[in-house]
Amino acid sequence: MLTMKDIVREGHPALRQVAEEVLLPPSDEDKETLRQMLEFLKNSQDPEIAEQYELRSGVGLAAPQLGINKRMFAVHVTDDKDNLYSYGLFNPKITRHSVETTHLEGGEGCLSVDRDIPGDVPRYKRITLEGTTLENEKVRLRLRELPAIVFQHELDHLNGIMFYDRIEDYAPETD
Ligand SMILES: Cc1nc(NNC(=O)[C@H](CC2CCCC2)CN(O)CO)c(F)c(N2CCN3CCOC[C@@H]3C2)n1
Ligand code: NI
Numbered sequence: 001m002l003t004m005k006d007i008v009r010e011g012h013p014a015l016r017q018v019a020e021e022v023l024l025p026p027s028d029e030d031k032e033t034l035r036q037m038l039e040f041l042k043n044s045q046d047p048e049i050a051e052q053y054e055l056r057s058g059v060g061l062a063a064p065q066l067g068i069n070k071r072m073f074a075v076h077v078t079d080d081k082d083n084l085y086s087y088g089l090f091n092p093k094i095t096r097h098s099v100e101t102t103h104l105e106g107g108e109g110c111l112s113v114d115r116d117i118p119g120d121v122p123r124y125k126r127i128t129l130e131g132t133t134l135e136n137e138k139v140r141l142r143l144r145e146l147p148a149i150v151f152q153h154e155l156d157h158l159n160g161i162m163f164y165d166r167i168e169d170y171a172p173e174t175d
Contacts, residue, residue: 034088037074062157092131097124119167
């Protein structure tokens with residue numbers, strides 16, 4: 001099973017690369033890796049398992065965070081209407097997005113970043129994302145709010161972008 005020791009941290013070159021497309025149909029090895037990533041997220045959201053294996057909780061995980069330079073990520077997140085979005089996706093891409101943006105209250109974090117970095121991370125409020133599932137089926141997802149934010153955070157990892165790259169540096173407010 002994957003644990004925190006498998007997750008690379010800031011400074012590892014994989015976090016700043018543009019990951020390579022996965023050849024389809026996905027190999028058994030790529031499917032196994034993606035399945036393990038999804039399992040990590042589920043484990044990390046189980047209080048007992050998370051405590052036992054000292055896992056930081058996650059709702060998303062991208063292959064570059066394992067030092068794997070491939071365009072694939074896993075998401076396991078529930079939205080405000082209790083809809084569960086649980087996917088392992090190969091070669092995801094955003095095909096449409098709202099002009100409107102949103103951000104996570106309290107900012108974002110990252111399992112590859114061992115420090116708190118405050119600041120709003122602007123994300124599209126709504127996105128349409130296409131990709132290939134673990135069952136090698138093309139899927140088109142229309143996402144909004146938290147799921148949309150999570151998928152955008154993971155897609156950024158496939159392009160070597162960290163959440164704090166998107167925090168605008170405001171001039172300090174003059175009182
Ligand atoms: C929002 C949130 N971010 C958590 N961690 N950070 C991550 O997932 C990073 C990715 C997220 C950071 C901001 C957007 C994407 C990992 N990243 O670095 C991957 O690239 C959480 F753990 C979490 N939840 C809420 C739901 N809860 C259900 C019960 O179990 C605990 C779980 C905790 N919500
Ligand atoms: Ni991250």
